Amino acid sequence: MNNPTPPAPRKPQLVCPAGSLRALQLALQAGADAVYLGLKDATNARNFAGLNFDAAQVREGVAQAHAQGRKVLMALNTFGDARDRSPWQRAVDHAVELGADALIVADIAVLADARRRHPQVRLHLSVQASATNYEAINFYRQRYGIERAVLPRVLTLQQVQHLIRHCEVPVEVFGFGSLCVMVEGRCALSSYATGQSPNTAGVCSPPSAVRWDEAADGVRARLGGVLIDHYRPGEPRGYPTLCKGRFEVGSLASDYALEEPTSLNTLSLLPQLIESGIDAIKIEGRQRSPSYVAEVTKVWRSAIDAAWSAHCGQGRYSVQPAWDGQLARWAEGQQHTLGAYDRPWR
Structure with missing residues (x-):
């Protein structure tokens, strides 16, 4: 494309998690435009016990959302098992039958199957597909008819803006929530410790592989027998994932060798994201509590409304201290970061 025309700015939809x-x-009560959810099986990337939806719950959730003019997006965002892809095919059929407004899909075989058997269904490209450039996204549009792409959390703001200018489909970006240091959809790290791939089983730290060993000097967290952290008495501890463990590297003291537990927070970038022409902002956290969902959604509803009003010439946008204070309660390690959006060391 030569001299692409940037898409006209639009008020981005707020897409929120529902475990x-x-x-x-x-x-919905807090103002989400759409919610995304998954079934109680390995077809979604948050396949934790006690979370997710059965058919009756999906049907009820869709009915409540539609009654309020909102949408439900079904995450079928793991990769089908080469030995038996029928669970993913059944999940597509269930999602369509239950009235989901769109399917969030990563696997090209699942995309192809959904388009062939349900040509009317709206398809979104999952972050798990790891499409980081407009050529890849345009390919998915031309070959599988996707109508939105969720960008991985590895791009700078300038890269996002460049991609949007050349992209044939609307783009969704993450605004808040836990970060993944690995390239989404390609992580194999926890597979070495647990024997289960997060890309097919749906969890990077399956509960069956997690063990907490308590002693007088604190708690040791293990994953698949691998010691990944030691929490001193009274020290806050998070759910153990290998990329956010503390390790001894060479002669260095034990520290976060790969990634610190901290949450993405892009409230300060909202005006630039809107001006770039993004279609939606996504909140991470289907594994988090309903209270997390309610409070984070409420903050982001207020922020998007304020940023859009400022874009339309009605006042000025600024991040309210109360917003940051509320989000800090739910951030990993009570820390915020712009993640890859801002790389001052370049």
């Missing part, structure tokens, strides 16, 4: 029917209800 349970209660979380879905609270997200």
Whole structure:
């Protein structure tokens, strides 16, 4: 494309997580334009026990969302098992039958199957597909008819803006939530410790592989037998994932060798993201509590409304201290970062 025309700015949709029917209800009450959810199986990338939806819950959630003019997006964002792809095919059929407004898909075989058997269904390209340039996204559009692409959290703001100018489909970006240091959709790190791939099983730290060893000097967290952290008495501890463990590297003291537990927070970038022409802002956290969903959604609803009003010439946008204070309660390690959006060391 020569001299591409940037898309006209639009008020971005707020897409929020729902790991349970209660979380879905609270997200709608707090102002989400759409919620995303998954089934109780390995077809979604948050396949934790006690989370996700059965058919009756999906049907109820869709009915409640549609009654309020909102949408439900079904995450079928793991990669099908080469030995048996039928669970992913059934999940596509269930999602369509239950009235999901769109499917969030990573696997090209699942995309192809959904388009062939359900040509009317709206398809979104999952962040798990790891499409980081406009050529890849345009390929998915031309070959599988995707109508939105979720960008991985590895691009700078300038790279996002360049991609959008050349992209044939609307783009969704993450605004808040836990970060993944690996290139989404390609992580194999926890597979070495647990024997289960997060790209097919749906969890990077399956509960069956997690062990907490308590002693007088604190708690040791292990994943698949591998010691990944030691928490002193009274020290806050998070769910153990290998990329956010503390390790001894060479002669260095134990520290976060790969990634610190901290949350993405792009409130300060909202005006630039809107001006870039993004279609939607996504909140991470289907594994988090309904209270997390309610409070984070409420903050982001207020922020998007304020940023859009400022874009339309009604006042000025600024990040309110109360917003940051509320989000800090739910951030990993109570720390915020712009992640890859801002790389001052370049």
